[in-house]
Amino acid sequence: MVSMSKIATGNGHGENSPYFDGWKAYETNPFHPIDRPDGVIQMGLAENQLCFEFIKKWLMEHPEASLCTAEGVNRFKETALFQDYHGMPEFRQAVAKFMGKVRGDRVKFDPDRIVMSGGATGAHEMVAFCLADPGEALLVPTPYYPGFDRDLRWRTGVELVPVICESSHNFQITRTAMEAAYEKAQEANLKVKGLLITNPSNPLGTTMDRETLKSIVKFINEKNIHLIGDEIYAATVFKDPEFVSISEVIQEVECNHDLIHIVYSLSKDMGFPGFRVGIVYSYNDAVVNCARKMSSYGLVSSQTQHLIATMLNDDDFLHNFIMESKEQLFKRHKYFTWSLSQVGIGSLKSNGGLFIWMDLRKLLKEKTFDAEMDLWRVIINEVKLNVSPGSSFHCHEPGWFRVCFANMEDNTMEVALSRIRSFILKNNESIIPRKLCRRSSLKLSLSRSLSRRMDDFMSPAGIMSPHSPLPQSPLVRART
Amino acid sequence: MVAISKIATGNGHGEDSPYFDGWKAYETNPFHPIDRPDGVIQMGLAENQLCFNFIKKWVMEHPEASLCSAEGVNKFKETALFQDYHGMPEFREAVAKFMGKVRGGRVKFDPDRIVMSGGATGAHEMVAFCLADPGEAFLVPSPYYPGFDRDLRWRTGVELVPVVCESSNNFKITRAALEAAYEKAKEANLRVKGLLITNPSNPLGTILDRDTLKGIVKFINEKNIHLIGDEIYAATVFMEPEFVSISEIIEEVECNRDLIHIVYSLSKDMGFPGFRVGIVYSYNDAVVSCARKMSSFGLVSSQTQHLIATMLSDDDFVDSFIVESKEQLFKRHEYFTLSLSQVGIGSLKSNAGLFIWMDLRKLLKEKTFDAEMDLWRVIINEVKLNVSPGSSFHCDEPGWFRVCFANMDENTMEVALLRITTFMHKHNEAMAPRKLCRRASLKLSLSRRRDDFMSQNMMSPHSPIPQSPLVRART
Numbered sequence: 002m003v004s005m006s007k008i009a010t011g012n013g014h015g016e017n018s019p020y021f022d023g024w025k026a027y028e029t030n031p032f033h034p035i036d037r038p039d040g041v042i043q044m045g046l047a048e049n050q051l052c053f054e055f056i057k058k059w060l061m062e063h064p065e066a067s068l069c070t071a072e073g074v075n076r077f078k079e080t081a082l083f084q085d086y087h088g089m090p091e092f093r094q095a096v097a098k099f100m101g102k103v104r105g106d107r108v109k110f111d112p113d114r115i116v117m118s119g120g121a122t123g124a125h126e127m128v129a130f131c132l133a134d135p136g137e138a139l140l141v142p143t144p145y146y147p148g149f150d151r152d153l154r155w156r157t158g159v160e161l162v163p164v165i166c167e168s169s170h171n172f173q174i175t176r177t178a179m180e181a182a183y184e185k186a187q188e189a190n191l192k193v194k195g196l197l198i199t200n201p202s203n204p205l206g207t208t209m210d211r212e213t214l215k216s217i218v219k220f221i222n223e224k225n226i227h228l229i230g231d232e233i234y235a236a237t238v239f240k241d242p243e244f245v246s247i248s249e250v251i252q253e254v255e256c257n258h259d260l261i262h263i264v265y266s267l268s269k270d271m272g273f274p275g276f277r278v279g280i281v282y283s284y285n286d287a288v289v290n291c292a293r294k295m296s297s298y299g300l301v302s303s304q305t306q307h308l309i310a311t312m313l314n315d316d317d318f319l320h321n322f323i324m325e326s327k328e329q330l331f332k333r334h335k336y337f338t339w340s341l342s343q344v345g346i347g348s349l350k351s352n353g354g355l356f357i358w359m360d361l362r363k364l365l366k367e368k369t370f371d372a373e374m375d376l377w378r379v380i381i382n383e384v385k386l387n388v389s390p391g392s393s394f395h396c397h398e399p400g401w402f403r404v405c406f407a408n409m410e411d412n413t414m415e416v417a418l419s420r421i422r423s424f425i426l427k428n429n430e431s432i433i434p435r436k437l438c439r440r441s442s443l444k445l446s447l448s449r450s451l452s453r454r455m456d457d458f459m460s461p462a463g464i465m466s467p468h469s470p471l472p473q474s475p476l477v478r479a480r481t
Numbered sequence: 482m483v484a485i486s487k488i489a490t491g492n493g494h495g496e497d498s499p500y501f502d503g504w505k506a507y508e509t510n511p512f513h514p515i516d517r518p519d520g521v522i523q524m525g526l527a528e529n530q531l532c533f534n535f536i537k538k539w540v541m542e543h544p545e546a547s548l549c550s551a552e553g554v555n556k557f558k559e560t561a562l563f564q565d566y567h568g569m570p571e572f573r574e575a576v577a578k579f580m581g582k583v584r585g586g587r588v589k590f591d592p593d594r595i596v597m598s599g600g601a602t603g604a605h606e607m608v609a610f611c612l613a614d615p616g617e618a619f620l621v622p623s624p625y626y627p628g629f630d631r632d633l634r635w636r637t638g639v640e641l642v643p644v645v646c647e648s649s650n651n652f653k654i655t656r657a658a659l660e661a662a663y664e665k666a667k668e669a670n671l672r673v674k675g676l677l678i679t680n681p682s683n684p685l686g687t688i689l690d691r692d693t694l695k696g697i698v699k700f701i702n703e704k705n706i707h708l709i710g711d712e713i714y715a716a717t718v719f720m721e722p723e724f725v726s727i728s729e730i731i732e733e734v735e736c737n738r739d740l741i742h743i744v745y746s747l748s749k750d751m752g753f754p755g756f757r758v759g760i761v762y763s764y765n766d767a768v769v770s771c772a773r774k775m776s777s778f779g780l781v782s783s784q785t786q787h788l789i790a791t792m793l794s795d796d797d798f799v800d801s802f803i804v805e806s807k808e809q810l811f812k813r814h815e816y817f818t819l820s821l822s823q824v825g826i827g828s829l830k831s832n833a834g835l836f837i838w839m840d841l842r843k844l845l846k847e848k849t850f851d852a853e854m855d856l857w858r859v860i861i862n863e864v865k866l867n868v869s870p871g872s873s874f875h876c877d878e879p880g881w882f883r884v885c886f887a888n889m890d891e892n893t894m895e896v897a898l899l900r901i902t903t904f905m906h907k908h909n910e911a912m913a914p915r916k917l918c919r920r921a922s923l924k925l926s927l928s929r930r931r932d933d934f935m936s937q938n939m940m941s942p943h944s945p946i947p948q949s950p951l952v953r954a955r956t
Contacts, residue, residue, distance in 0.1 A: 005767060006674075078537070131488070257483065274564040275564050300600070
């Protein structure tokens with residue numbers, strides 16, 4: 002019998018969970034418009050697939066962004082050799098500029114505070130290693146991204162204490178909730194080292210208002226604990242209210258900047274999860290210094306640094322991309338939520354992210370998480386959609402589901418909506434709001450109104466992108 | 482006062498060391514043939530710069546290797562979205578094939594055992610996290626790569642116990658040394674979880690012979706501890722004896738394969754440290770499974786996976802590259818060591834790596850590490866070469882220095898040799914061994930040899946960018 006580490010033999014990787022059923026269902030029978038039209042449609046992966054045509058056009062016009070073209074190959078050697086953990090200056094400058102522009106140039110980011118990491122996954126682990134000792138804790142508002150359980154805890158030994166947010170408040174983070182979580186940690190003898198917020202929120206798709214942010218900053222200053230702002234969805238805010246970043250709020254209220262750190266990545270805003278571009282931005286010099294040394298474990302490939310530097314240093318591209326992306330997300334979000342509302346399905350009002358927080362509480366047999374899991378299995382096995390149940394996000398209340406809408410083309414979206422529509426009509430006549438027509442004309446009017454609306458929402462280019470049949474379990478991905 | 486972690490405030494990052502003097506000297510005054518001809522020449526960085534023209538030629542002939550060319554852009558989207566921690570199948574297949582070819586086709590590697598990591602730096606940390614708990618230990622033969630102190634210990638809490646190897650037997654890893662280290666760990670109440678060997682060796686540039694390897698495999702099986710073989714320099718073996726890998730030995734002797742793991746990377750063999758292509762290859766299914774999950778913290782960029790997959794799937798390229806690389810390294814090594822011997826400087830007889838283990842014991846004022854540091858400062862400040870003192874590699878005996886030879890163009894090599902020659906003349910005039918020629922004919926004999934070894938002119942401007950080894954993920 003060969004001995005490995007406790008970390009290796011334990012469950013900290015987070016993959017021994019019931020949510021695998023959904024993924025297995027998808028992986029054994031993934032939807033394909035031609036090969037497997039009855040397969041499971043993936044709506045559990047928060048990917049941004051709406052802007053690739055735009056990006057590819059830029060690539061074709063800028064061969065110098067590649068190290069392998071005639072225009073770029075003269076930089077192949079110096080780039081292949083470049084392993085300096087400071088990162089390429091032009092890469093840091095480009096990322097800093099992008100981050101500033103995404104915030105409407107209301108703040109400037111210092112390229113020298115930009116530290117690389119192995120995606121946001123690596124960034125979160127790195128920040129935990131820098132700020133907390135094993136056994137210490139971070140507060141995290143619920144519902145939150147399931148990957149945090151692994152990223153912040155697995156190899157670090159750090160604990161997470163949830164800050165419970167409730168649907169009655171639209172899941173807003175209240176002072177009361179933060180105090181309660183802080184107390185709970187103290188009772189459990191856990192020293193709280195920081196608070197981690199995700200803004201825009203995953204899974205809610207909402208942005209935090211200025212008052213909430215100020216209150217959070219006030220709270221962490223009073224407790225003298227760190228604030229980590231995961232702003233990975235910053236550029237996905239597609240409508241008002243405008244995104245307000247931690248970086249802006251700390252200019253407006255009194256705050257010890259040594260407590261402030263931002264985690265960022267290009268995985269969601271640009272749709273580049275494969276490129277592993279994770280960023281830690283800290284206002285604390287000691288943390289920047291330490292994180293930079295730790296970044297050796299997950300530097301961004303210099304080949305990718307070069308591509309990103311070239312791309313994001315192009316001001317026109319930056320400006321147009323941000324606008325195009327918002328527009329595509331806005332259209333897709335609007336069409337999706339409107340179509341759902343037509344069959345009586347509501348969701349939390351949202352203005353950002355790549356998903357909606359769908360409210361299926363009234364479809365639960367009873368107000369329990371078991372009932373939520375039952376409903377989930379029905380959605381997977383009968384409706385053939387892989388969505389993410391709220392309990393996987395540590396939601397306090399059963400019946401909520403995160404449903405991704407930006408990771409598929411229009412045709413697939415139509416199929417998904419049609420399946421949802423059929424399911425609702427078959428099973429839940431009673432939930433259809435009275436103001437809709439009688440059943441027989443319902444389908445007609447729905448399909449008429451849906452197809453009419455579809456033209457309204459149809460983006461100009463019909464995005465032609467074959468849906469990939471590759472198995473893509475969220476837990477084999479670095480991030481969902 | 483804001484509290485951060487103990488890991489952050491401690492010294493585990495390894496950068497508070499006296500060796501920074503050398504790097505500072507280089508960074509403030511780096512050599513450049515035109516701009517700074519009197520600057521410090523970097524000979525402390527184990528980089529392989531000898532094959533870039535060969536590689537660039539292939540790159541130009543294969544636009545499909547890039548996601549940004551007309552030929553490759555149709556794969557841009559699927560690649561940019563690909564974050565599966567299994568890694569691209571074509572990437573794993575290509576790497577497995579390359580690893581097999583580097584071992585002369587004597588072993589086959591299973592693509593499904595290939596796990597990605599953030600360079601070899603990330604690979605080593607990942608293996609430590611998989612195999613050992615905080616407070617447990619690995620044995621590591623000295624002299625060893627200084628980065629291990631950080632990679633294996635810093636965030637993991639794992640300890641390292643040196644297996645002391647001595648110059649008297651050419652730094653061989655003996656059974657006695659292994660046992661002594663194991664005992665020492667026990668006395669310190671440290672539970673030994675594994676033994677980490679680097680083969681070919683950094684800093685020695687030598688390979689382990691078959692008997693030594695068998696002895697090592699026997700030892701770890703008896704103690705039921707893991708064996709981690711860092712084979713990052715596998716393709717840099719430029720002359721006999723032929724490289725023997727752990728992967729070959731375990732087919733020849735009885736061994737519990739669950740104890741066997743290989744760390745690899747393309748940073749040295751191909752000269753791509755910037756691309757962060759780290760690999761963990763384990764014969765233990767549970768370790769593969771765990772490492773794969775951990776690889777999320779340091780996956781290889783899918784853009785790079787695509788490039789490498791295309792490159793290493795080209796059999797002709799791989800076969801030719803391996804041959805070309807060996808040839809360039811052989812020539813450079815032979816020329817360098819011969820030139821050094823001409824001025825009375827010896828080094829450990831080596832057949833691999835990107836450096837030599839230079840023997841400057843006779844130049845020490847006294848047999849102490851202080852004297853070694855004094856000599857080192859002289860080499861940096863007077864000879865203007867940044868080399869790495871043996872103490873930074875935990876060498877048991879003062880006077881040895883690692884000197885890299887593959888990270889510069891020929892002209893820079895000439896300048897370096899000239900400086901060494903000049904320095905030795907000054908020194909030898911005081912020491913004057915009888916068998917060296919008189920000074921005047923020495924220069925003549927050196928220039929004749931240079932023509933013999935002159936390979937095609939490699940036009941590569943030496944980069945003036947400051948490159949401290951400790952800012953690099955790996956030296």
